Amino acid sequence: MTARSHRPTIxxxxxRAGVSPMTVSRTLxxxxxxxxxxxxxxxxxxxxxxxxxxxxxxxxxxGHSSGLIGVAITNIANPYYSTFALGVEEEAALTGxxxxxxNTSEDAARENALVSDFLxxxxxxxxxxxxxxxxxxLAASQKQGVPVVxxxxxxxxxxxxxxVLADDEGAHRGTIALIDGGHTRIGYLGNTLAIFTGxxxxxxxxxxxxxxxxxxxxxxxAAGPQTVEQAREATRAxxxxxxxPTAIFCANNRNAIGAIKEISTQIGAGLKPATAYPExxxxxxxxxxxxxxxxxxxxxHDPRExxxxxxxxxxxxxxxxxxxxxxxxxxxxxxxxxxxx
Amino acid sequence: MTARSHRPTIxxxxxRAGVSPMTVSRTLxxxxxxxxxxxxxxxxxxxxxxxxxxxxxxxxxxGHSSGLIGVAITNIANPYYSTFALGVEEEAALTGxxxxxxNTSEDAARENALVSDFLxxxxxxxxxxxxxxxxxxLAASQKQGVPVVxxxxxxxxxxxxxxVLADDEGAHRGTIALIDGGHTRIGYLGNTLAIFTGxxxxxxxxxxxxxxxxxxxxxxxAAGPQTVEQAREATRAxxxxxxxPTAIFCANNRNAIGAIKEISTQIGAGLKPATAYPExxxxxxxxxxxxxxxxxxxxxHDPRExxxxxxxxxxxxxxxxxxxxxxxxxxxxxxxxxxxx
DNA sequence: CTGTTAGCGCATTCAG
DNA sequence: CTGAATGCGCTAACAG
Numbered sequence: 001m002t003a004r005s006h007r008p009t010i011x012x013x014x015x016r017a018g019v020s021p022m023t024v025s026r027t028l029x030x031x032x033x034x035x036x037x038x039x040x041x042x043x044x045x046x047x048x049x050x051x052x053x054x055x056x057x058x059x060x061x062x063g064h065s066s067g068l069i070g071v072a073i074t075n076i077a078n079p080y081y082s083t084f085a086l087g088v089e090e091e092a093a094l095t096g097x098x099x100x101x102x103n104t105s106e107d108a109a110r111e112n113a114l115v116s117d118f119l120x121x122x123x124x125x126x127x128x129x130x131x132x133x134x135x136x137x138l139a140a141s142q143k144q145g146v147p148v149v150x151x152x153x154x155x156x157x158x159x160x161x162x163x164v165l166a167d168d169e170g171a172h173r174g175t176i177a178l179i180d181g182g183h184t185r186i187g188y189l190g191n192t193l194a195i196f197t198g199x200x201x202x203x204x205x206x207x208x209x210x211x212x213x214x215x216x217x218x219x220x221x222a223a224g225p226q227t228v229e230q231a232r233e234a235t236r237a238x239x240x241x242x243x244x245p246t247a248i249f250c251a252n253n254r255n256a257i258g259a260i261k262e263i264s265t266q267i268g269a270g271l272k273p274a275t276a277y278p279e280x281x282x283x284x285x286x287x288x289x290x291x292x293x294x295x296x297x298x299x300x301h302d303p304r305e306x307x308x309x310x311x312x313x314x315x316x317x318x319x320x321x322x323x324x325x326x327x328x329x330x331x332x333x334x335x336x337x338x339x340x341x
Numbered sequence: 342m343t344a345r346s347h348r349p350t351i352x353x354x355x356x357r358a359g360v361s362p363m364t365v366s367r368t369l370x371x372x373x374x375x376x377x378x379x380x381x382x383x384x385x386x387x388x389x390x391x392x393x394x395x396x397x398x399x400x401x402x403x404g405h406s407s408g409l410i411g412v413a414i415t416n417i418a419n420p421y422y423s424t425f426a427l428g429v430e431e432e433a434a435l436t437g438x439x440x441x442x443x444n445t446s447e448d449a450a451r452e453n454a455l456v457s458d459f460l461x462x463x464x465x466x467x468x469x470x471x472x473x474x475x476x477x478x479l480a481a482s483q484k485q486g487v488p489v490v491x492x493x494x495x496x497x498x499x500x501x502x503x504x505v506l507a508d509d510e511g512a513h514r515g516t517i518a519l520i521d522g523g524h525t526r527i528g529y530l531g532n533t534l535a536i537f538t539g540x541x542x543x544x545x546x547x548x549x550x551x552x553x554x555x556x557x558x559x560x561x562x563a564a565g566p567q568t569v570e571q572a573r574e575a576t577r578a579x580x581x582x583x584x585x586p587t588a589i590f591c592a593n594n595r596n597a598i599g600a601i602k603e604i605s606t607q608i609g610a611g612l613k614p615a616t617a618y619p620e621x622x623x624x625x626x627x628x629x630x631x632x633x634x635x636x637x638x639x640x641x642h643d644p645r646e647x648x649x650x651x652x653x654x655x656x657x658x659x660x661x662x663x664x665x666x667x668x669x670x671x672x673x674x675x676x677x678x679x680x681x682x
Numbered sequence: 683c684t685g686t687t688a689g690c691g692c693a694t695t696c697a698g
Numbered sequence: 699c700t701g702a703a704t705g706c707g708c709t710a711a712c713a714g
Contacts, residue, residue, distance in 0.1 A: 007463070007485050009707060020685050025709055033683055050481050052461040056397040056407060057707035060690050064709090066397060068441075068462075076430065077645070082423030089417065089444050098458065100409075101442040103430050117439065120393040121409075122348070140391045144348050228628075257628060264632055287598060291605055291632035304418070350691060361701050366693055374699055398691035401706050405693085 008049040017045040028053055059122060067097045069314065070118030072128045074106045080253060080284060080303050081129065084151065087307020088127055095315055097124070106226070108132035115141060125314040130155050133194065147317045147324070151310040153196035154329075161313040163306060163330040167197050167283075170299040170334035171204025172211075174281045175249055177297065177338060179212045183247040186214075187238045187278060188221040189231055189259060190251025198223060201251040201283055220245050231258020239266065239277070247279045256282030256289070256296075264293045283334075290340040297338040306332055349390040358386040369394055400463060408438045410655065411459030413469045415447045421594060421625060421644050422470065425492065428648020429468055436656055438465070447567070449473035456482060466655045471496045474535065488658045488665070492651040494537035495670075502654040504647060504671040508538050508624075511640040511675035512545025513552075515622045516590055518638065518679060520553045524588040527555075528579045528619065529562040530572055530600060531592025539564060542592040542624055561586050572599020580607065580618070588620045597623030597630070597637075605634045624675075631681040638679040647673060 014021040019038060026034050027042040034042075045051070059066040069092050073081045089099050100123060102114040111131045115138065118126060125147045128138065135158035138148045142160065150162035178186055188205055191198030202223060209216055219241070222234040231254055238245055239262070250256035263277045279295040289296055309330060317324040355362040360379060367375050368383040375383075386392070400407040410433050414422045430440050441464060443455040452472045456479065459467060466488045469479065476499035479489045483501065491503035519527055529546055532539030543564060550557055560582070563575040572595055579585055580603070591597035604618045618635050626641040650671060658665040 007460075007487075010709095011707080021707090022685060022709075023683090026684085029709085035683065038683085050485060052457065052485075054401065054463060054707055055461045056463050057401045057690090058709080060395065060398045060401070060692090060707090061709060062690060064690090075427075077420070077424045077427045079418070079420045079423065082420065082426075083418045085423075085442070086416075086418045086444060089442065093443070096458075098441050098443065098462070100439050101426070101430065102434070102439065103427060116393060119348075120396045121439070122395060122397050144391060146348075260629070260632070286628075288601070288629040288632060291601070291629060291634070293632070351693095352691080362691090363693075363701060364699090367700085370693080376699065379699085395691055398706090399693080401691090401708085402693060403706060405706090 007054075008051045009054070010051075013042065013045045013049055013051045016049065017041045065124050066122040068121060068123045069097055069099050069311070070102070070115070070121075070123035070126045071099045072102050072104050072111055072114050072118075072126070072131075074104050074129050074131050076101065076103045078254070079286070083303040084129075084307040084310075087304040087309075088311045089307075090304075091308045091311035091315065097315075104129075104131040106131045108134060112137050119144065119146060124318050125149065127151055127310050127314055129153060130196075147314060149310045149314045149317075151306060155196075159327050161317065161328050163309045163313060163332060165197070165301050165306070166331050166334050167200035168204035168207070170283060170301075170336070171201040171249070171251065172208045173204075173336050174283065174297065174299045175205045175208035176212065177336060178247045178249065178279075178281055179208065179214065181247075181279075183245075183279075184214060185217070185220065185243065185245045185247075187245035187248040188223070188251070189225055189234050189238075189248060189255035190223055190283075191226065192224050198251060205249055205251075225255055225258065228254055228258040228261065231255040232262040235259045235262040239263075245278050247281065250280060250282045253282065253284035253286040256280060256284065256298075257286060260292050260294075260296070267293050285337070292341050294341075295339055296341050297336065298340060299334050300337050301332060301334040348395075349392045350395070351392075354383065354386045354390060354392050357390065358382045406465050407463040409462060409464045410438055410440050410652070411443070411456070411462075411464035411467045412440045413443050413445050413452055413455050413459075413467070413472075415445050415470050415472050417442065417444045419595075420627070424644040425470075425648040425651075428645040428650075429652045430648075431645075432649045432652035432656065438656075445470075445472040447472045449475060453478050460485065460487060465659050466490065468492055468651050468655055470494060471537075488655060490651050490655045490658075492647060496537075500668050502658065502669050504650045504654060504673060506538070506642050506647070507672050507675050508541035509545035509548070511624055511642075511677070512542040512590070512592065513549045514545075514677050515624065515638065515640045516546045516549035517553065518677060519588045519590065519620075519622055520549065520555065522588075522620075524586075524620075525555055526558070526561065526584065526586045526588075528586035528589040529564070529592070530566055530575050530579075530589060530596035531564055531624075532567065533565050539592060546590055546592075566596055566599065569595055569599040569602065572596040573603040576600045576603040580604075586619050588622065591621060591623045594623065594625035594627040597621060597625065597639075598627060601633050601635075601637070608634050626678070633682050635682075636680055637682050638677065639681060640675050641678050642673060642675040 010021045014024045027039045104111040127149045129152045135155045148160045193199045225231040225234045267274050277294045283299045285298040285300040351362045355365045368380045445452040468490045470493045476496045489501045534540045566572040566575045608615045620636040624640045626639040
């Protein structure tokens with residue numbers, strides 16, 4: 001069987017139905033001013049040929065848009081972001097739009113290339129979890145009339161719609177809960193401060209310490225681990241200290257999972273009882289958190305809703321006739337859930 | 342600030358650079374037969390205007406294609422499938438192609454609509470984790486010269502490239518390991534047999550029982566649970582039996598996680614010691630599996646590689662001049678990893 | 683109710 | 699080395 005690469009065009013449908021291309025076009029756009037029986041003939045031809053209207057050809061015509069939304073995410077494989085993507089996809093699908101998904105791997109250059117590519121494909125808008133602190137490529141998109149919505153992280157110097165979490169408040173509340181639970185030596189594992197959420201969550205952590213009159217011990221702070229493995233190493237270092245922390249604040253799920261894995265391994269080795277290990281506070285809930293071998297609390301939130309909200313911000317702007325009004329900065333609430341275990 | 346929705350065209354670049362559109366086009370396509378200084382002028386104009394070649398306009402011209410791959414997945418939020426999507430994205434990006442991602446929610450109608458939409462957008466090919474047992478819409482795609490690659494599941498009656506796991510063999514080996522570990526009453530939690538993987542994994546399970554001379558006890562088999570919550574309920578039912586299983590074979594991560602959660606909860610309630618609960622065999626590894634409160638083994642595999650392989654199958658066919666040869670059916674190996682815990 | 687003309691942005695073909 | 703003409707698939711705008 002040879003793969004006949006033939007996608008029928010409107011002309012072929014017209015020929016087969018014995019009408020002009022315009023009649024086909026009209027029929028496919030709702031059938032206004034086309035006799036019912038002619039419509040039937042057209043639709044029959046469409047079905048027989050398996051015709052699909054070429055949206056790309058359609059979109060180059062004035063007034064028409066591509067129905068595409070460019071989504072750039074730092075790491076699709078992270079359940080947090082994939083759930084976010086699901087939220088975006090669902091909301092976009094409600095308006096018949098599709099998403100063009102790209103993974104940036106937390107790499108600014110890749111984000112640049114991706115945005116550029118998306119613009120070439122004439123996306124109507126961009127939803128970005130920025131890997132780059134550099135606003136130029138996104139500003140360029142806006143200048144072309146392609147709105148940008150930032151999700152999870154903001155970019156300094158870019159006036160764009162955004163939806164982020166209550167990072168500072170969440171980290172603050174979580175840390176206060178630890179302190180009020182009796183902890184005075186609290187470790188910190190999180191992203192580098194170069195990243196928006198890393199900075200804000202760290203700030204909330206520090207603010208809580210100050211508020212309770214605890215001094216910040218730099219040797220307890222690891223602002224850097226990105227992967228579970230790196231988090232394990234950082235945890236190992238904390239546990240090796242002569243005076244280890246009695247609790248660890250983990251600024252995201254990668255770090256919390258790394259900490260738990262390391263603690264679990266060490267408990268399994270049997271050197272010290274489980275109670276000798278630090279308790280965990282995790283910014284991000286995650287599956288099986290309740291199996292932690294040490295007490296764990298989470299600062300929970302809803303990535304799917306984050307995605308939906310980002311999409312709605314964008315769609316609102318796309319549907320707005322004029323400039324769509326001032327930028328909107330949304331902060332989604334988080335929920336402290338103590339001692340899942 | 343008004344959102345000037347102006348995307349510059351090749352004409353405007355030409356005007357600004359003082360050349361014809363063709364010279365711009367040539368410059369952007371590699372610059373063959375364009376004087377270096379002219380190229381510079383063109384590129385300067387491109388940069389100043391923030392011009393991006395309109396790929397949609399480009400793709401309607403004969404010979405050119407969209408550079409788009411349609412990916413339809415049953416559930417993006419499932420870490421297994423999001424990692425799969427990452428693999429597809431990476432491999433597609435290597436050839437400059439992008440993915441159009443759609444979620445089917447295990448819904449055949451949605452899959453139909455999605456495929457139809459993808460064809461309208463002139464995707465070069467389709468990568469599908471089929472939610473539907475019905476081959477017609479996918480066959481239609483092939484007939485138009487848009488190749489289809491099935492991933493994880495095959496569709497009966499559809500002659501398409503596919504990459505799936507060694508479901509039967511994996512389930513068989515896992516079950517044999519349980520039996521040889523002394524278990525004679527083994528529970529089963531998995532997808533409905535209407536789903537390809539559900540059917541195959543169940544078959545491997547049954548085959549192992551037969552091989553070892555154990556009879557299949559229907560009351561121990563739950564072929565249906567799709568979500569963690571449903572899996573918990575099914576587990577609860579198994580544990581309530583007068584003669585409960587001493588091991589449970591879980592045909593996917595949703596079911597394994599549900600089982601573990603339920604067992605963990607019951608152990609926490611303190612009615613029976615942990616050793617009184619069934620051990621787990623999970624088809625699919627998952628994060629924190631090693632924290633299971635009961636011994637657990639997994640049939641591991643690599644969803645990212647599954648994605649990469651699916652993409653490569655598709656790209657091979659796209660790059661092939663002729664019909665690309667016979668369909669290829671790949672079965673990726675799985676690895677039994679016993680007693681992570 | 684239906685068909686013709688024209689043009690969206692781009693690049694192949696053919697003249698210079 | 700550069701430009702003009704032409705047509706990709708589609709649909710407003712304008713006849714009829």
